[in-house]
Amino acid sequence: xFSYCSDPDSLGTFAWFSCYLTTGVHMSxxxxxxxxxxxxxITAPVALGFGFLGAMAARSRIAPLRWLGKIxxxxxxxxxxxxxxxxFVIALDQAVEYLRHKMLCPDWDQPIRQGSDFVVCQAAKMPxxxxxxxxxxxxxxxxxxxxxxxxxxxxxxxVLYGGMRAVPHAQLETAEAYGMSHRQxxxxxxxxxMWVFAxxxxxxxxxxxxxxxxxxxxxxxxxxxxxxxxxxxxKTSKFTSFPxxxxxxxxxxFLLIFYLAFTxxxxxxxxxxxxxxxxxxxxxGGEAQRKAAA
Amino acid sequence: xxxxxxxxxxxxxxAGIAFADGHGKTIRMGTEGAYPPYNFINDAGxxxxxxxxxxxxxxxxxxxTCEWVKNxxxxxxxxxxxxxxxxxxxxxxxxxxxxxxxxxxxxxxPPTASAYVGASDGVDVLEGVVAAQxxxxxxxxxxxxxxxxxxxxxxEETVAAVRNxxxxxxxxxKDYLVPLVEESGGELTFVGDEVPLGGGIGLGLRxxxxxxxxKFDAAITSMKEDGTLNTMLKKWFGDDTTTY
Numbered sequence: 001x002f003s004y005c006s007d008p009d010s011l012g013t014f015a016w017f018s019c020y021l022t023t024g025v026h027m028s029x030x031x032x033x034x035x036x037x038x039x040x041x042i043t044a045p046v047a048l049g050f051g052f053l054g055a056m057a058a059r060s061r062i063a064p065l066r067w068l069g070k071i072x073x074x075x076x077x078x079x080x081x082x083x084x085x086x087x088f089v090i091a092l093d094q095a096v097e098y099l100r101h102k103m104l105c106p107d108w109d110q111p112i113r114q115g116s117d118f119v120v121c122q123a124a125k126m127p128x129x130x131x132x133x134x135x136x137x138x139x140x141x142x143x144x145x146x147x148x149x150x151x152x153x154x155x156x157x158x159v160l161y162g163g164m165r166a167v168p169h170a171q172l173e174t175a176e177a178y179g180m181s182h183r184q185x186x187x188x189x190x191x192x193x194m195w196v197f198a199x200x201x202x203x204x205x206x207x208x209x210x211x212x213x214x215x216x217x218x219x220x221x222x223x224x225x226x227x228x229x230x231x232x233x234x235k236t237s238k239f240t241s242f243p244x245x246x247x248x249x250x251x252x253x254f255l256l257i258f259y260l261a262f263t264x265x266x267x268x269x270x271x272x273x274x275x276x277x278x279x280x281x282x283x284x285g286g287e288a289q290r291k292a293a294a
Numbered sequence: 295x296x297x298x299x300x301x302x303x304x305x306x307x308x309a310g311i312a313f314a315d316g317h318g319k320t321i322r323m324g325t326e327g328a329y330p331p332y333n334f335i336n337d338a339g340x341x342x343x344x345x346x347x348x349x350x351x352x353x354x355x356x357x358x359t360c361e362w363v364k365n366x367x368x369x370x371x372x373x374x375x376x377x378x379x380x381x382x383x384x385x386x387x388x389x390x391x392x393x394x395x396x397x398x399x400x401x402x403x404p405p406t407a408s409a410y411v412g413a414s415d416g417v418d419v420l421e422g423v424v425a426a427q428x429x430x431x432x433x434x435x436x437x438x439x440x441x442x443x444x445x446x447x448x449x450e451e452t453v454a455a456v457r458n459x460x461x462x463x464x465x466x467x468k469d470y471l472v473p474l475v476e477e478s479g480g481e482l483t484f485v486g487d488e489v490p491l492g493g494g495i496g497l498g499l500r501x502x503x504x505x506x507x508x509k510f511d512a513a514i515t516s517m518k519e520d521g522t523l524n525t526m527l528k529k530w531f532g533d534d535t536t537t538y
Binding site: 023024025027028090093094097114115116117118119120122125129130131133136217220222229230233234236237238239240241242243246248 | 319320321322327328330331334335336337338339340342343359361363364365366369372373375376377378380395448450453454457473474476477500501502
């Protein structure tokens, strides 16, 4: 990156590291941090949305909808993450290609499954075989977001379901006594009050989600853990201008600090949110706040 | 759930239409990117190595547009058969077990010698603990040799296991081990005898892709005939390497 980097062997320690840490591979490593943050930023609200829908379905008065919500929560929570990530993503990808194949190539006469091969016509490939690599990566990234959202949505649904049931029943009865419809009671009384009960569970989920991002590598996305392993591995002078021994410990130490700092910041933010949500609530926390103010 | 999948499919379709005007198939070349000198990631972050140079030349001769894709070794065959890329060039030796699942071209690297590397001379590679990468011919060989096999997902970890004493020796392709031994400053040394394994390294393809196999076979033959493959082998593996 810098002009003096053409001959790293002659450099002092500081200059050597300034070159080493700005090589193309290291740039990919830094970009991977943004990938992880972006994944979290998109996945968290989508998963919360899935969770909310799941919880609403699970307490619905319409039986089939209620079964659907409960089945979603039970099945996804019961399947190990890794199995879900390995199986579901390949299945989803093949389902998309299968549908496209049926629609785009109606006169294809060969079977799609040939032994262990999964063969669809070129036009049905997703993304297309000649699409640039970044499109393949973006597609994979959104498959990952979707999978994460389904998995964490199921947990969130269970937490929100519990939060909804924790709202004191007297509150709902009072709302009905004032003549509110079911829908009004739900949106104006139940939902605003449930968050304070759901937040401890949701904050747990958020912490787990942060630490689950290395699962991205299972989906072929080069995340920070992949790069730490790749960059930290022994490099011999034949294949790089920056040979070094096994430095994986240092890279993983850096990841450790990153994850610790990130979870710490999250804790502080969640604590603030909890303070705000407690305000004016009929809980012991809300009561304590009221007394402190008085 | 069903609606979600259909919704995704609809989005996927509309995205597909926008890119459908491109023509000609791009051959996606899958590799591991962690096995120098066969394939590795260079300082610029690109796939580099013997197989990169060879693969690019083969594509040129076969008049194909090629693009390189990295994939973990563990899932490199499943992702080939499910169509995420079209070839594997990742130092993969031709074996009967693999040949049942995928197809290989003729070899572009002669049957290789595998070697043991340990931390000291006196290691008994037939009775001690030997590290090898998961799902390689070397792992299979160690398991049958009587030694205790410990498997790792990446080649890097197999060597690290010897360095930190977890294993007495590592068993891998000799070409991968040579630069590591040379630069270890005496910490690592070759032990035991070299073992010739496998039917050489070939380019892996889906069994249904017979056209592509024909094209790559022809390109490899032409490179063997005019000597360019030998020049490339010497460039990456030294003058003493086996040539055609």
